Amino acid sequence: xxxxxxxxxxxxxxxxxxxxxxxxxxxxxxxxxxxxxxxxxxxxxxxxxxxxxxxxxxxxxxxxxxxxxxxxxxxxxxxxxxxxxxxxxxxxxxxxxxxxxxxxxxxxxxxxxxxxxxxxxxxxxxxxxxxxxxxxxxxxxxxxxxxxxxxxxxxxxxxxxxxxxxxxxxxxxxxxxxxxxxxxxxxxxxxxxxxxxxxxxxxxxxxxxxxxxxxxxxxxxxxxxxxxxxxxxxxxxxxxxxxxxxxxxxxxxxxxxxxxxxxxxxxxxxxxxxxxxxxxxxxxxxxxxxxxxxxxxxxxxxxxxxxxxxxxxxxxxxxxxxxxxxxxxxxxxxxxxxxxxxxxxxxxxxxxxxxxxxxxxxxxxxxxxxxxxxxxxxxxxxxxxxxxx
Ligand code: DAH
Numbered sequence: 001x002x003x004x005x006x007x008x009x010x011x012x013x014x015x016x017x018x019x020x021x022x023x024x025x026x027x028x029x030x031x032x033x034x035x036x037x038x039x040x041x042x043x044x045x046x047x048x049x050x051x052x053x054x055x056x057x058x059x060x061x062x063x064x065x066x067x068x069x070x071x072x073x074x075x076x077x078x079x080x081x082x083x084x085x086x087x088x089x090x091x092x093x094x095x096x097x098x099x100x101x102x103x104x105x106x107x108x109x110x111x112x113x114x115x116x117x118x119x120x121x122x123x124x125x126x127x128x129x130x131x132x133x134x135x136x137x138x139x140x141x142x143x144x145x146x147x148x149x150x151x152x153x154x155x156x157x158x159x160x161x162x163x164x165x166x167x168x169x170x171x172x173x174x175x176x177x178x179x180x181x182x183x184x185x186x187x188x189x190x191x192x193x194x195x196x197x198x199x200x201x202x203x204x205x206x207x208x209x210x211x212x213x214x215x216x217x218x219x220x221x222x223x224x225x226x227x228x229x230x231x232x233x234x235x236x237x238x239x240x241x242x243x244x245x246x247x248x249x250x251x252x253x254x255x256x257x258x259x260x261x262x263x264x265x266x267x268x269x270x271x272x273x274x275x276x277x278x279x280x281x282x283x284x285x286x287x288x289x290x291x292x293x294x295x296x297x298x299x300x301x302x303x304x305x306x307x308x309x310x311x312x313x314x315x316x317x318x319x320x321x322x323x324x325x326x327x328x329x330x331x332x333x334x335x336x337x338x339x340x341x342x343x344x345x346x347x348x349x350x351x352x353x354x355x356x357x358x359x360x361x362x363x364x365x366x367x368x369x370x371x372x373x374x375x376x377x378x379x380x381x382x383x384x385x386x387x388x389x
Pocket of ligand 1: 080081082083121122184204205206234235236
């Protein structure tokens, strides 16, 4: 926390942020649309209600589980998406804004997953006058007005975000829209871009649920003024993903490297850099096999548990990865389940995970890797309750 990669001008994450800012500023210059206000220092510790309830995430949604989200306490989390700021920012009266920040998720470990990454959220609210004059339905508060607002927001959303894709990927970039689902938007879409022969998902977006606008008080104000309901679009995108694709950065850990050989390759304002690997150090693979803890004494445990508590059934992969990360830090490259079976006689579950250790900056010694592996094994036994094999 507090590293602020997205606010360091020569850092690739910040370069992508600025490139997106530049696009939204150019929109304003061209069409006189309202200025997008930028927020990039809102605190990452937020009430769980802001992270989930405010954007209509259902009470039983998996993302609320302590297996997926870092809870500071029962009512407070490290935001898992920048959508956590939608409602408060709307309530503050903002109608066009971009929120950039570090977001946190418990997850597995590989080249594109890290417990902290960066997102940008964009929101644009339309006054009834902005869509009712162009449409046939006129203003008013009925279903027609809502439909006109939704249609306008969807049209604008697609136009603006296709433009963003061309700004980032080149004016020739081919894009396509894929239907999606998010609790906070209806309809919802993902934007994909054809890049070097592959369709890449770039962002999620949609027409903001009216309930959010209503909760923000925006609708009430508009209707009081006699204009009918407002409409809005929203999007969210991951900055690491864009930076990895655009700059050719192969491993997400590199963003956190202080190595000059990495950092010196990027310059503020330059979207054209291609990452040149400075050296490839060999990975070192270590396997750890264990019997899973039994669930409450029963054989054949069911679903993975929500958080660490020895003796409650199979360990969750996120818990295991967090233990490994806690020992190896950025020296762990990936953790993968390579074998799992249930013993035919005892009914006990066995798992074998392969851990790849590799530094991005230097060669690791055998002693160093063996020491980390031993520590990991110890923690899995003492803190996750597995029986090492
Ligand atoms: N919050 C979503 C995520 O983290 C991304 C997202 C999707 C944001 C659609 C939005 C949206 O504002 O409309 O995956």
